[in-house]
Amino acid sequence: MFQTHVPSFPPAQQAQIIRAHQRDLIHVSSLREQTDNILRSWFGTRWLTRFDKEVELCVRLVYEALTTGRVIQTLGEEYTNTWVHPKWARSPRIRAALILLPIIPPYILTRLGPSLYARCPRSKGIANAAVNALEVAGEVNLALFYISGVYYRLVRRLLGVPHISATPIDPNTRPPSYSLLGILILVRIGYRLLNYFRARSPPPALSIVDEKSPSADNSDEAQLDGRPVSTLLNYDPEADLASSDEKGDLTILDLETVPGSVRASRTCTLCLEERTATCVTECGHLFDWNCIYSWGREKAECPLCRQSLNLTKLLPIYNL
Structure with missing residues (x-):
C-alpha cells in the first residue's frame, strides 16, 4: 500500500x-x-x-x-x-x-x-x-x-x-x-x-502662604499665562470652561439673552449640538471647531458642499 x-x-x-x-x-x-x-x-x-x-x-x-x-x-x-x-x-x-x-x-x-x-x-x-x-x-x-x-x-x-x-525557508538567507x-x-x-504610579502617589505637602503676608504681594512672583501661580492653586478649569461658553472674554454675545429659536440655528451639522467654538471654512459653512477639525483630519473636504478643506485656513468666529 x-x-x-x-x-x-x-x-x-x-x-x-x-x-x-x-x-x-x-x-x-x-x-x-x-x-x-x-x-x-x-x-x-x-x-x-x-x-x-x-x-x-x-x-x-x-x-x-x-x-x-x-x-x-x-x-x-x-x-x-x-x-x-x-x-x-x-x-x-x-x-x-x-x-x-x-x-x-x-x-x-x-x-x-x-x-x-x-x-x-x-x-x-x-x-x-x-x-x-x-x-x-x-x-x-x-x-x-x-x-x-x-x-x-x-x-x-x-x-x-x-x-x-x-x-x-532559504537556509542561506537571514530573515530581518x-x-x-x-x-x-x-x-x-x-x-x-x-x-x-508617580501620578497616583500623594503630592508633597505645600506650605500655605497668607494672602496678607508681604510675600503674597511680591511683584516678582512667577506667572503662568499672565496669572500669578498663587491664584491658580484653587483654580477650577471646569467651572471656567462652563462659564466661557455663555459669557466668555472673547465674545460680547450673551447667549442667555438670545431667544430659543435663534439659538436653535446655532446647531453644528456634525455633532447636532449647539456650537460653542464656532469657526468658518473657506466655502462659508459654520461648524464647531473640534468637529470640523476631527473631520478634516480624516477627509479633506467640507462635509456639506464637498469642496476642499484646508485646516490651516479655518477662521474662528466669536460672536455668531
Missing part, C-alpha cells in the same frame, strides 16, 4: 505577517471609503456621521466573514502567501472568536459606553481602566511579536492560532529581525507605568 505524504509548512516569517496585516488594513480602509461614499449619497452626511461606528462595524464584519469565516485567505494573507493553520481554521468556534473578539468589544465600549456612564457613574472608572488595560496588553503583545516572531494580534496569542507559509522595536515598545510601556 502507498503511504500518502502530508506536507509540512514552515511558520510564517515576521515580515510576511506584518505585510499581510498592512494589506488587510488597506483593503478594509478602501472598502470603508467606498461604503461611506454610497451611504452619503443615499442618506446624507448627518446620517453617516451619526452611524459611523455601525458602518465601521459592518464593514469589518463583512470583510472578516467573507475571508476568515469561509476558511479562505484574507487579501493580505493571499498577498504574502500565508494562511491560518488548518488545525485551527477548521473549527467554527475558533473562526468566530477570530472574527468577533477584535471587533465587538471595542464597538460596545465606544458606542454604549456613554449611556452606561450616565446610568452608573462608577462604571466610567472601571471602563476606562479596562480600556487602558487592553491597550497595554495589545502593546505588550506587539512587543512580544517583534521579539519572538509569532502572534501579531492579541486574540491569536490567546487562542494559540499561528500563521504558516507556503514559501520554503525586529527585536529592537520590541525592546523599545517595552521601554515605552515601562515609562508610561512609571508616570502612572
Whole structure:
C-alpha cells in the first residue's frame, strides 16, 4: 500500500505577517471609503456621521466573514502567501472568536459606553481602566511579536492560532529581525507605568502662604499665562470652561439673552449640538471647531458642499 505524504509548512516569517496585516488594513480602509461614499449619497452626511461606528462595524464584519469565516485567505494573507493553520481554521468556534473578539468589544465600549456612564457613574472608572488595560496588553503583545516572531494580534496569542507559509525557508538567507522595536515598545510601556504610579502617589505637602503676608504681594512672583501661580492653586478649569461658553472674554454675545429659536440655528451639522467654538471654512459653512477639525483630519473636504478643506485656513468666529 502507498503511504500518502502530508506536507509540512514552515511558520510564517515576521515580515510576511506584518505585510499581510498592512494589506488587510488597506483593503478594509478602501472598502470603508467606498461604503461611506454610497451611504452619503443615499442618506446624507448627518446620517453617516451619526452611524459611523455601525458602518465601521459592518464593514469589518463583512470583510472578516467573507475571508476568515469561509476558511479562505484574507487579501493580505493571499498577498504574502500565508494562511491560518488548518488545525485551527477548521473549527467554527475558533473562526468566530477570530472574527468577533477584535471587533465587538471595542464597538460596545465606544458606542454604549456613554449611556452606561450616565446610568452608573462608577462604571466610567472601571471602563476606562479596562480600556487602558487592553491597550497595554495589545502593546505588550506587539512587543512580544517583534521579539519572538509569532502572534501579531492579541486574540491569536490567546487562542494559540499561528500563521504558516507556503514559501520554503532559504537556509542561506537571514530573515530581518525586529527585536529592537520590541525592546523599545517595552521601554515605552515601562515609562508610561512609571508616570502612572508617580501620578497616583500623594503630592508633597505645600506650605500655605497668607494672602496678607508681604510675600503674597511680591511683584516678582512667577506667572503662568499672565496669572500669578498663587491664584491658580484653587483654580477650577471646569467651572471656567462652563462659564466661557455663555459669557466668555472673547465674545460680547450673551447667549442667555438670545431667544430659543435663534439659538436653535446655532446647531453644528456634525455633532447636532449647539456650537460653542464656532469657526468658518473657506466655502462659508459654520461648524464647531473640534468637529470640523476631527473631520478634516480624516477627509479633506467640507462635509456639506464637498469642496476642499484646508485646516490651516479655518477662521474662528466669536460672536455668531
